[in-house]
Amino acid sequence: MRKILLFLFSTWILFAFEWSGKVNWAMSYDLAKQLAKQQNKLIMVDVALSHCPPCKYLATKVYTDDEVANYINNNFIPVFYLADQDRLPAEVQNYFTGSTPTILFIKPNGELYYSFIGARPPKTFYKILKDVNDRFKAVK
Secondary structure, three states, X not given: OHHHHHHHHHHHHHHOOOOOOOOOOOOOHHHHHHHHHHHOOEEEEEEXXXXXXXXXXXXXXXXXXXXXXXXXXXXXXXXXXXXXXXXXXXXXXXXXXXXOOEEEEEOOOOXXXXXXXXXXXXXXXXXXXXXXXXXXXXXX
């Protein structure tokens, strides 16, 4: 029995992982959509897999970067999903191809604005965020 408990505990420690970084993720897509409409911001959806190294890179290196996290928190309504654990909302599922990490930028009306697949270093990720947001704001 002790061996089983030790195995379960060590497995839990191995797979316990903080995905949020410094980003203030919305608790649901419905809430994100509501906030996006109120604030006229894009919804940024990160779809990851729990055993995806590039997804973990985003969580540990990109979303912990102050410049990236602050920009996301101030300019987008972010939502995070683990595709192998969470049920994806229908709108997100429509745009998700199965590759991870997938970053979707969705307009407040639910229409896909921009997307990309894969992780980027913090400076490159920040540049993408800024470019996407600047183009979205310019269209208003």
